[in-house]
Amino acid sequence: MLIGVIRPVxxxxxxxxxxxxxxxxxLLAAQTPEGWQLASAPVAMAKKDTILTAxxxxxxxxxxxxxxxxDLTALEAKVPEGYQLLSxxxx
Numbered sequence: 001m002l003i004g005v006i007r008p009v010x011x012x013x014x015x016x017x018x019x020x021x022x023x024x025x026x027l028l029a030a031q032t033p034e035g036w037q038l039a040s041a042p043v044a045m046a047k048k049d050t051i052l053t054a055x056x057x058x059x060x061x062x063x064x065x066x067x068x069x070x071d072l073t074a075l076e077a078k079v080p081e082g083y084q085l086l087s088x089x090x091x
Contacts, residue, residue: 001091004067004075006083010060011039017053028056035062 016027021043028038041056064086069075072088079085 002069002072002075002088003091004069004079004088005086006065006067006079007086008060008063008082009084010082012036012058014056014058015053016056017051019050019052021052024052024054028054028058031056032058035060037061 014028014031016024016031018024018027024041024043028041032038036058039057039059041054043052043054045052067075067078069078075088076085
């Protein structure tokens with residue numbers, strides 16, 4: 001018997017603008033729901049401008065579940081659309 005740990009694969013992107021990096025981080029944190037994490041936030045500044053623009057990508061990290069099957073092929077077949085298999089252990 002194998003037990004697999006799965007979670008949803010979901011991401012979103014938010015564009016924010018501010019004059020300081022701390023403000024960028026605060027704006028992105030405010031748009032990050034519980035159970036999600038900021039994965040990347042590249043920052044750019046236009047020439048002759050003091051405004052920073054960041055495109056923050058957040059990813060879902062909650063919704064972890066366990067599934068069971070007799071072999072790896074059957075376990076992989078049980079992974080629903082929109083989920084990823086994180087780990088497998090034998091019982």
